[in-house]
Amino acid sequence: MTLEIIAALTVLLLFLFFLMGLEIGFAMALAGFLGFAAAVNLQAAFRLVANDVYSVFVSYGFTVIPLFVLMGQFGASSKMATSLYDSAYKFMGHVPGGLAVGTVAAATAFKAICGSSSATAATFASVAIPEMDRYGYDKRLSCGTVATVGTLGILIPPSVVLILYGLLTDTSIGKLFLAGIIPGLIIAFSFVVTIVGWCKLNPTLGPAGPKSSWKDRIRSLPDVGWVLAIFIFVIGGLMKGVFTPTEAGSVGAFAVLVLGMAKREMTWKGLVRALGDSLGIACMAFTMLAGATILGHFFAVTRLPYVVADFLGNAQLNRIIVMIIIFVVYLIGGSFIEDLAFLILATPIFLPLVLKLGYDPVWFGVIISVVTMIGVILPPMAMNVFIVSGVTKVPIGTIYKGIYPYIVGMYICLFLFLFFPQISLWLPNLLMR
Amino acid sequence: MSYYKKFIFGISSGLYWMARFALFAMMMLTCCDVFLRYAFNRPIVGGYDLVALLGSVVISFSIPKTTLNRGHVIMESFTEKLSAKARNRFALITRFLGILAFVIIGWNLLIYGNILRRSGEVFPTLRLPIFYPAYAIGLCCFIECLALFYGLLLTLKEETT
Numbered sequence: 001m002t003l004e005i006i007a008a009l010t011v012l013l014l015f016l017f018f019l020m021g022l023e024i025g026f027a028m029a030l031a032g033f034l035g036f037a038a039a040v041n042l043q044a045a046f047r048l049v050a051n052d053v054y055s056v057f058v059s060y061g062f063t064v065i066p067l068f069v070l071m072g073q074f075g076a077s078s079k080m081a082t083s084l085y086d087s088a089y090k091f092m093g094h095v096p097g098g099l100a101v102g103t104v105a106a107a108t109a110f111k112a113i114c115g116s117s118s119a120t121a122a123t124f125a126s127v128a129i130p131e132m133d134r135y136g137y138d139k140r141l142s143c144g145t146v147a148t149v150g151t152l153g154i155l156i157p158p159s160v161v162l163i164l165y166g167l168l169t170d171t172s173i174g175k176l177f178l179a180g181i182i183p184g185l186i187i188a189f190s191f192v193v194t195i196v197g198w199c200k201l202n203p204t205l206g207p208a209g210p211k212s213s214w215k216d217r218i219r220s221l222p223d224v225g226w227v228l229a230i231f232i233f234v235i236g237g238l239m240k241g242v243f244t245p246t247e248a249g250s251v252g253a254f255a256v257l258v259l260g261m262a263k264r265e266m267t268w269k270g271l272v273r274a275l276g277d278s279l280g281i282a283c284m285a286f287t288m289l290a291g292a293t294i295l296g297h298f299f300a301v302t303r304l305p306y307v308v309a310d311f312l313g314n315a316q317l318n319r320i321i322v323m324i325i326i327f328v329v330y331l332i333g334g335s336f337i338e339d340l341a342f343l344i345l346a347t348p349i350f351l352p353l354v355l356k357l358g359y360d361p362v363w364f365g366v367i368i369s370v371v372t373m374i375g376v377i378l379p380p381m382a383m384n385v386f387i388v389s390g391v392t393k394v395p396i397g398t399i400y401k402g403i404y405p406y407i408v409g410m411y412i413c414l415f416l417f418l419f420f421p422q423i424s425l426w427l428p429n430l431l432m433r
Numbered sequence: 434m435s436y437y438k439k440f441i442f443g444i445s446s447g448l449y450w451m452a453r454f455a456l457f458a459m460m461m462l463t464c465c466d467v468f469l470r471y472a473f474n475r476p477i478v479g480g481y482d483l484v485a486l487l488g489s490v491v492i493s494f495s496i497p498k499t500t501l502n503r504g505h506v507i508m509e510s511f512t513e514k515l516s517a518k519a520r521n522r523f524a525l526i527t528r529f530l531g532i533l534a535f536v537i538i539g540w541n542l543l544i545y546g547n548i549l550r551r552s553g554e555v556f557p558t559l560r561l562p563i564f565y566p567a568y569a570i571g572l573c574c575f576i577e578c579l580a581l582f583y584g585l586l587l588t589l590k591e592e593t594t
Contacts, residue, residue: 021512021520022527023505030534049538050545050567058566060481063488066456067463243467246484250463275453279495280504286492287505341506 003039007302010035014295024341025284028291029053035298048297056290060246062167066282067249068158071234071256073278075113077270078260080227081123084109087220089131090212097199097206099135100145101192103128107149108188109224111156112231113256116281117376121150121384125391138205141198143394144402147384148191151373156184157235158252161340161372163245164285165365168292168347172362173245174238178428179366183417187370190409198405230255239431285340292344299348309353319357323418326350327371334375339383343372359421366424370414377403434586441583444576445497452494459487479559486556489566493573497580500531521592528585532578539574542567 010031017027037045088102107124124146132142154161157177166173199206234252237243260266299305312322333342354364376383379400389396417423463484470476512520546567554563
C-alpha cells in the first residue's frame with residue numbers, strides 16, 4: 001500500500017471514529033497510531049504514542065493552558081463579571097438597546113482576564129439576561145447578544161484558542177495576544193453597531209432603562225480599573241519578556257484570586273469549583289493536543305500537509321480564494337465536530353499551505369480565531385447557543401434568530417482582516433520587533 | 434455494579450483532588466519563582482522542572498474524572514439521530530476503542546518509563562529522574578481504562594433493561 005492510500009484510509013477511519021461518538025482526542029490518537037503502524041511498523045508506532053503523550057504531558061511550555069484557564073475561572077467564580085456589567089449598565093443603560101451595548105462592553109473588559117468563550121457565555125447568561133428581562137428586552141436581542149459576546153474570548157487575549165494555536169504552530173504567544181487586541185476591539189465595535197442599528201429599526205427590542213447619576217457612574221469605575229490593570233500587567237509583562245507565558249498565566253491567576261478575595265467575592269466553594277472546572281477544560285484540551293501530536297507525526301510521515309499545500313498551491317488560484325476555501329473547510333468541519341477540536345486537527349494540515357502563500361502565521365492565527373468565533377455560534381454545532389439556552393431555558397431557535405445580525409458584522413470584519421493584514425500585525429510589529 | 438461505581442468514582446475523585454492541589458501549587462510556585470527572581474535575584478532552583486512535573490500530575494490525574502463527567506469533546510450530531518438501541522451499540526464500540534487506546538498508551542508509557550530508568554536520565558536542574566512521570570501517566574491511563582469500562586458496563590446495563 002502506498003503512503004497516499006494509507007493517509008486516505010486513516011483520515012476515513014478518523015471520521016468513522018468521530019461519527020461513532022468516540023472522544024475526539026482518543027480518536028486522533030488511535031487513528032494516528034494505526035496509521036503510523038501501517039506506514040512504518042508496529043514497534044515504531046508503540047514508541048511514538050509513548051513519546052508523544054509523555055512530551056505533551058510533561059512539558060513546561062504546555063502548562064500555560066491550565067494556568068490561563070484558571071485565571072478565567074477565578075474571574076468567573078469571583079463575580080467580577082457582575083461588577084463590570086454594573087459599571088457598563090450605569091453608563092449605557094438609559095439608551096435604547098443600552099443594556100445590550102453594556103453587555104458587550106462588560107464582556108470585552110471581562111475577556112481581559114477570562115480566555116474561555118463558554119465561561120463568558122455562561123457567566124453573562126446569568127448576569128445580564130435577567131437584567132435585560134427586567135426592562136422588557138426581546139429574548140432574541142438579550143440571548144443573541146450574550147451568546148455572541150462570549151466569542152470575543154477567542155480573540156481578545158488571554159485567549160485559550162490563541163495559546164493552543166501558538167503551541168501547535170510554534171508561534172510566539174505574546175505576538176498572537178497582541179495581534180488579537182485590535183481585531184477583537186473592532187469586532188466588539190461591530191456588535192455595538194449591530195445593536196444600535198437593530199434597535200433603531202425596531203425600538204421595542206431594547207427599551208431604554210433609567211439614567212444613572214455621574215456620581216454612581218464614577219463610583220463603579222474602580223472595578224473596571226482593577227481588571228484593566230491586571231490585563232496590562234500580564235500582557236505587558238509577557239510582551240516585554242518579563243514573564244514566560246506560563247508565568248504570565250500564573251501571575252494573572254494569582255492576581256485575580258487576590259482581587260476576588262480582597263473584595264470578599266471569592267469563597268472557598270468558588271475556589272474549589274474554579275480549580276475543578278479548570279482541570280476539566282485543561283484535560284479536554286490536553287487529550288486533544290496529545291491526539292493531534294500523534295496524528296501530526298503520522299501526517300508528517302505521509303507528507304499529507306505538503307501534498308495539500310502543493311495541490312492548492314499549484315492550482316493557480318488567487319491566494320484570497322485559497323484562504324476563502326480554508327475558511328469554508330474550517331466552518332464546515334467546525335459544524336460537525338467542536339470548533340476548537342477541528343482547529344487542532346486542521347491547522348497543522350493547512351499551515352504549510354498558508355506559509356507557502358506568503359502569509360504571516362501570526363495573522364493566520366488571528367484569522368482562524370475569527371473563523372472559530374463564527375463557528376461557535378453558527379448552527380448546527382453552536383456551543384455558546386447551547387450554553388445560553390441551557391442557563392436561560394430559552395428555545396435554541398429563538399437564540400439563533402438573535403445571532404444572525406451579529407454574524408453579518410463578523411463576516412464583514414473577517415474580510416476586513418483578510419484584505420488588510422496590517423490590522424492584526426501592526427501592534428505586534430510595533431511592540432515586539 | 435454499585436461497588437464498582439463507588440470504587441471508580443472514589444479513585445477518580447481522589448486523583449482529581451490531587452490534581453487540584455497540583456494546579457494550585459503550580460500557580461503558587463511560579464508566582465514565588467517570579468517574585469524571588471525579580472525581588473532578590475534568587476529564582477527557585479529547578480522551578481521550571483517542578484512546574485513541568487506538576488503539569489503532568491494536573492493533566493494525567495484528571496483524565497478519569499473528566500471521562501466520568503463526560504468532559505471530553507465528542508461529535509454527537511450523527512449518533513443523536515439514531516435509535517436508542519443503535520446508539521448503545523456505538524457506545525459499546527467506542528468504549529471498547531477507548532479502552533484499547535489507553536491500554537496501548539499506558540502499557541507503552543510503562544515500557545518507556547523502564548527505558549528512561551535504565552538510561553539514568555534526570556531533569557536538567559532538579560536532577561530528579563525523569564521516569565517518574567512516565568510511570569504516573571501510564572498508571573493513570575489504566576485507571577482511565579477502568580473509567581471507560583464503567584461506561585461500557587453502564588451501556589450493557591441499558592442494553593439489557
